[in-house]
Amino acid sequence: MSDDLSKPFSQSALSHEEILKINRERRIQITAFAFMIFLTLLAFLAVGMEMVEPGFTIPFILLLAVVQFVLQLFYFMHLKDKDHQWPNAFMMTGIVVATPAVIALVLLLGVTKY
């Protein structure tokens, strides 16, 4: 039984549907990746071009960052997938626990300077 694992496989154990699904998944990943590169480019442009007001740039790149974060979670971290409840639950827990802590830290350390 276990000895067979060392031998090379002659053919894939995946069914035709599964291979199609993997290909579709790969396409989605590449599209999402390209879109995120585009968002990053936008952010760099907004900072690099001097004609854009700083008052506009800062909220704009923050917005881009939030969009990227959500995209990363949903596409790269598979938050969108079905049968993925446990990892999703853990990721959500992490966000719920970490966000107030980080916000509180920023506020507290901003007030208390030694």
Add this chain to the structure above:
Amino acid sequence: MATETAANNNKSVLWDWLTTVDHKKLAVLYLIAGALFFIKAGAMAIFMRIQLMSAENTFLSGQTFNEFITMHGTIMLFLAVTPLIFAFMNFAVPLQIGARDVAFPFVNALGFWIFFFGGLLVSLSWFFGGAPDAGWTAYVPLSSGEYADLGLDFYVLGLQISGLGTLISAINFIVTIINMRAPGMTMMRMPLFCWTGLVTSILIVFAFTPLAAGLALLMLDRIFGGQFFMPDAGGNPVLWQHIFWIFGHPEVYILVLPAFGIISEVVPAFSRKRLFGYTAMVFATLIIAFLSFMVWVHHMFTVGIGPITNSVFAIATMAIGVPTGIKIFNWLFTMWGGKITFNTAMLCASSFVPTFVLGGVTGVMLAMVPVDYLYHDTYFVVAHFHYIVVGGIALGLLAGTYYWYPKMFGHKLNEKLGQLMFWLFYIGFHLTFFIQHILGLIGMPRRVFTYLEGQGMETMNLVSSIGAFMMGAGVVVLLINIVYSAFTSERITVRDPWDARTLEWSTTTPVPEYNFAQTPQVRSLDPWFYEKVHGEGLMKPAEPMDDIHMPNGSILPLTIGLGLFVWGFGMIMLEMANPIITPWIVIGTGVIITFGSMLLHSIHEDHGYHIPLDKIKKIEKEVG
């Protein structure tokens, strides 16, 4: 041991234990390592109480006393209680969910060895110019390069390494509990010890990462000239306090939740009733876990953060009293009307409840900001948290020891010696710590190595020390009991010596290497009790008898741990005045051992082995 019968080769006993990946043997290793560290830190406590027995005592110098308070706290939290809860989690969780082992047996062994070598590194500090002396909280600037010597480097790197081991063990348990449950064992049918084990593991993942980050920053400050906590260079020492307590408060719950779990197993078993309010218990556990991340500033009320922040965190802290109260009442209602057997395990478990309430009440008192300015840094705080960690965690662990001992080692602990231990420990505990509330209220500051005559503190400190000696005697009686019972107790051959309720008691004693010859089919909460009452007295199998696939042992977890140890020691040598050899050689050796072992594990194909069917049948006939 159980596993000897199933071992398929004739390895030497020592080699077998060093290379084991079996969760039951790792539980024993955790138990031994944790007990050794526990005795060490307990001895330090006794020394400190001797020093404080009379006014202006000169038994210990101030420096030694500081080293003892630091090491006592650090060892008890990171190197004694943490491995002891992992010992019981390792032993009980796979058995309670009906699994053959944890999800990643190799990682389980790795977690143990990394923890062990990290603990060894911290302990090594005694031989290199003294232990860390900045308190277990290691507040900067006290722990900065300016004020603290080499000992703090051992603290930083030792805890970094042992924390890594704890972290990977926790991840292993999360995966195990989510993926390895037997058919029919839904989440809401899991024994409460598994639930608290799961929640503890989640807390470890979220809390030990900030600690690792904080320790890394402190290491950069101390060894590589960083400035994160140096106010002169634009750093902020309060940042360390925040990071430490973001970790430190969940850490307390990491330790106490498994104790809650043990109590929730022992109380129903010896009350002959199912746990009252199982669902409420589960959700109370989850709420406590969530709130534990929202209250860290209550350790820092006197830092001067401001009244609004303090009030918010005070209210959040008091809110924790609600789910904890739910748990207390559920334990009381479980015992209410039950047919209670007061053996040692049940004595520990039932006395846990009022003791823990006392610790909780003083906790809510400390949460009130205005009076916290009075309590802060006095013995009142010391009394409060010892009521939680000794009255809560230690009693829980003792209950677990007496409860699971027959399953782990094949014989019960002596009941007479057990009850003697309990009363010595329990009376000694209250004698030591109850009076410290009053000492704190009349103004004795914590972490001082002596006090003056005529301040009204001599008698109370003497009483406290006498209590500490009684607790010490209790632990000695426990050790005598372990040796005595090993020789005199009768061997247990039945599956279920306590007539208990959960799945681990459906396995044969001693537990064979593969735990369950056939994975059991779970039909209810408290599945073993259900089968005894409604079924045929044995678990229904969920699969036919077949060969069982088991993982091979490996020495690599030990060598990875050893490599990290050498690596960490090399980093500390960078700070030594005249190291014997160049530190970079030692660092390089450590790196090579660590990553070489990892590489070896990656390229070496190891698919484990199979226990053939006829051998399983033979073992089952022997032990069943």
